[in-house]
Amino acid sequence: MIKNFVVVGSGKGGVGKSTVAVNLAIALANFQNLKVGLLDADIYGPSIHKMLGITDKPTASKTKKMLPYEKFLIKAMSIGNMVPEDAAIVWRGAMASSAIKQLLNDVEWGELDFLIIDLPPGTGDIQLSLCQTLKISGAVIVSTPQEISLLDVRKAINMFKKVNVPILGTIQNMSFIELDKKKSYLFGKDGVIQESKKQKLNFLAEIPILHEIPESGDAGVPLTSKKNSSINEIFKKIADKLVKSIANNTSSEIKINN
Numbered sequence: 111m112i113k114n115f116v117v118v119g120s121g122k123g124g125v126g127k128s129t130v131a132v133n134l135a136i137a138l139a140n141f142q143n144l145k146v147g148l149l150d151a152d153i154y155g156p157s158i159h160k161m162l163g164i165t166d167k168p169t170a171s172k173t174k175k176m177l178p179y180e181k182f183l184i185k186a187m188s189i190g191n192m193v194p195e196d197a198a199i200v201w202r203g204a205m206a207s208s209a210i211k212q213l214l215n216d217v218e219w220g221e222l223d224f225l226i227i228d229l230p231p232g233t234g235d236i237q238l239s240l241c242q243t244l245k246i247s248g249a250v251i252v253s254t255p256q257e258i259s260l261l262d263v264r265k266a267i268n269m270f271k272k273v274n275v276p277i278l279g280t281i282q283n284m285s286f287i288e289l290d291k292k293k294s295y296l297f298g299k300d301g302v303i304q305e306s307k308k309q310k311l312n313f314l315a316e317i318p319i320l321h322e323i324p325e326s327g328d329a330g331v332p333l334t335s336k337k338n339s340s341i342n343e344i345f346k347k348i349a350d351k352l353v354k355s356i357a358n359n360t361s362s363e364i365k366i367n368n
Contacts, residue, residue, distance in 0.1 A: 112222045114247040114356055121266030122259045123231035126283040127252045129327055131228035132161045136334040137345035139183040142353055144223040147185040152230040153206040154199050156190030163330020167191055176217045182335040187217050203235030210236055233269040241273040247356050248278035255282055255301035278355045279312035287319040314348045
């Protein structure tokens with residue numbers, strides 16, 4: 111049984127959504143002592159398997175269901191482990207949505223407090239299929255500060271509102287870079303913060319530009335899995351706010367037939 115489904119989205123590609131999803135899942139398990147799963151719902155551009163350093167193909171249980179990978183205290187599944195690394199997945203929306211349903215229903219997730227779902231960019235079939243199939247506990251919106259990102263983020267926010275998915279909060283990623291103790295705002299300053307105030311959304315945290323973040327993703331060792339990580343305090347704060355936000359909302363347990 112999975113108690114809470116939380117989607118991480120933005121509507122925009124390249125804003126660090128998958129990085130946030132990975133580190134958020136590990137933070138919930140590591141700092142909140144929760145049972146957490148992570149599903150890569152980006153069928154066309156999966157990256158969760160790479161960020162977790164998982165290269166093996168999935169195995170099956172006695173009941174012929176896929177077993178999720180268990181690493182860094184979480185369970186995870188990505189279609190990236192099932193296709194050749196350089197292969198393009200050329201599927202229509204209906205096929206992609208069907209694949210997501212299989213990753214939900216044909217994987218033995220077991221007992222989970224949270225299943226974090228990393229959404230693809232846009233507001234298309236996969237997003238709508240998940241929102242219509244599951245009772246989503248809430249969405250976390252990730253964006254960089256500049257207006258060109260917020261253009262798409264607003265569309266994602268409106269999509270979640272239309273399908274009655276609560277927005278748990280926003281995260282401003284790549285917020286600034288600090289050099290010689292001075293902050294430089296490469297992508298503009300506080301765009302997500304101002305947008306959150308305008309739309310009366312809970313602002314969860316800002317994440318600075320740190321060279322360790324992309325390096326950890328490429329290496330397959332997320333920063334929140336390290337005890338002395340430079341971003342642990344940030345994700346502790348995000349995890350704490352997320353758990354409290356969901357506790358304040360009325361939510362019910364959703365059964366996945368395992």
